[in-house]
Amino acid sequence: MITFTIEATWWLVLVSVFDLTVRIAAIIIVPRNRRPTAAMAWLLAIYFIPLIGVFLFLLIGNPRLPRARRKKQDQINTYIHDTSESLDFGTLRPHAPAWFRSLVTLNRNLGAMPLAGDNAAELISDYQGSLDAMAAAIREAERYVHVEFYILQTDAATDDFFHALEEVAARGVVVRVLLDHWANRGKPFYKKTIRRLDAMGAQWRLMLPVQPFKGKYQRPDLRNHRKLLVVDGRVAFTGSQNVTDSTYNLKKNIKRGLHWVDMMVRIQGPVVASVNAVFLSDWYSETDETLRDEIDLFDVASGPGDLDCQIIPSGPGFEFQNNLKLFAGLLYAAQERVIVVSPYFVPDEALLLAITTACQRGVHVELFVSEEGDQALVYHAQRSYYESLLRAGVKIWMYQRPFILHSKSMTIDDEVAIVGSSNMDMRSFGLNLEISMLVRGEEFITQMRSVEAEYRALSRELTLEEWEKQPLRSTVLDNLARLTSALQ
Template identity: 55%
Template structure:
């Protein structure tokens, strides 16, 4: 009996020591909400909470990776000198110049003029547009997708890559290690790249036997394609069938709705810089950087754009700072589309404040979700948003609205891979594009109008009347969002 009591006391003492050490460690350089959530997890789930923290609560990407990103940015900026002066600065809102400086100071490239941008809201249509661009490649093709799978829908894209290689074009490919490991046809996909002669590498591999291990929930979530430094694509869409080939999705009839964009102009070189930095980080190989003069497209509908890479390869949550600033600067309208809406405190405050001061704020999300915890966590924010006057539209099932973008007033837009959630702000490597142009915002509004026509608006009274069990589940799921 004495030995049992002594053992119990030792365990209690050990737990107390773990809690004390964790509290001191967690309080440094971490958001208070995240620190408190981890401390509570360690207190109420003894030992298991500490084990989970050691697995996903510790560490960032190495400083060497951040240095490589800065090195590539500097090389690109040296070759785009003066392009930040080409554009429509006289038409910018008064605050946009400071937003562009903020982005550049936090790790992005300059705001450059002379760009043409086409919106691609059709899933298979965007793949067809990428196939057409690859078929015109003469020098190189750089491919990077969070999820990249060979299937019946993406087969034409793989065929185009093979044709490009046969013409003598170099093809380099990146895809996220863990994301593709969890989906079907991984072996067939890698074999296809090997057979065609493409250079493929996994992003952020988790292979401890090779010394490749890091916090596993930090992923490279970027989606981009660059052809000859002339044409670029980026947005929310992965290179996979719109059902993601998951049995559960097929059974429920789910399919994903996205928004990609096709770019021409100086911003394409900035987009290529994101790929070059990621390739350099994974392989220690610096691919050739285009040093030829930048030729502006011969068109009148040219736009100013700035590519913003973000994530744990940077020292700051740079997309979070940009998003919060843009919402605070809005004077008339903010339209947000985010399939996973679990905002950090400053973003939520900016949205609620904007609505409270009379700005028309609307949020587009899905009526259904593919990730239960995130789906229920985001629902826990709806009441506060509705009470502040935010209009919430839920895109009707069986479509999962996966597009990620927002517009500010009449002439500023952000489109990319980043959700408005804590994961995209701190844990995922993302890429977004800040665009200035009234005509471009009008095209974005047309996309948002389509969302609205296919959505159900959430009313506060109905939301408050939802079942008690759903409210409990939503609020409990919200607690997990701070474990970062």
């Protein structure tokens, strides 16, 4: 009996020492180079559920890509910045406001891409229409086609897109394809898609593969969320839409009648080189091939327009959160109105302060979100911000079910816009590789206003009076989800 008590006491001492060691180590390790809210969330998880908390922190606590991949990104940035320093990227529009020039400098310093003039950009807000437009552009290819999408599936909606790739590949055009590993594995038609790419002779790679037995591993919830297409360096597409059916071919979506609403941009002009540079950087990261001897990245030609455009790549391969810094800067620069479209709006403190401060400065601010949520945790985290946004004066439009408004854009006053793949949530700021395009030009804003009006007509306004009637259970769920959103 005495022996048992002594053994139990020693076990208790060992467990206590281990527990104390973990807590002290967590205080030292967790907050380093991490936002206070994220650090506090991790510490709470480790303190209250130590075994699970430590396991999760070791699994997904580091939001950065492996060192080798970050080094590749640095090499690419240096090459792009130095090579493009003295090149002519078209004539820029006159009388740019000082704040616009400073944000262009910010983007250049963080993401290396130059501002380019003489571009044309056509918005395509019809889902099938954008797939058809991309297929038509592919069929015009003479040298190469670069395809990079978060989700890429061959199905009834995308069949012509794949047929176009097969046609150009058959006549000797080089087809290179990148698709995110985790987003596509196990999804409907994944194996069929891979077989079709193999059959046409496409050169394809999985992005951010989690294949430890093949020596390929990084934090498993990092994603390459970019969507882009480049044809011969002349025409490019980018935006929010994946290459898949508007239901994503998922049974749960089909059962609920959900369809995704997206927006793509068809681009011509010198800025196409920057879109191509993003593809080539991701290709290099996955293959170690630079393709410099094959593709003259900066052999650019003027487009049929005079828009100023700049591409902003962002993600864990960069030292800073390039997209978050740009979004916050635009909100502080706005003088008249801001219209934000974001399916997943989970801002950090800086972005929330920027958008509420804009209202308090007298700027008219509108936010478009979906009435229906497809991801429960993000949906409830987003809802937790509605009250503070409404009280600040933000006008919230809820795109009515059963549609998921998946477009991502922001317009500032009547002169500047940003479109791309990036949501305004902590995942897109810290964990996803994204691509955004900054555009200056009234012609493009006119197109944006037309799409925004279309969204407004299909939405209903959420009022503070309605929101205050939310049941307690919804408030509890929203607040719990808000706490988990900081775990990066």
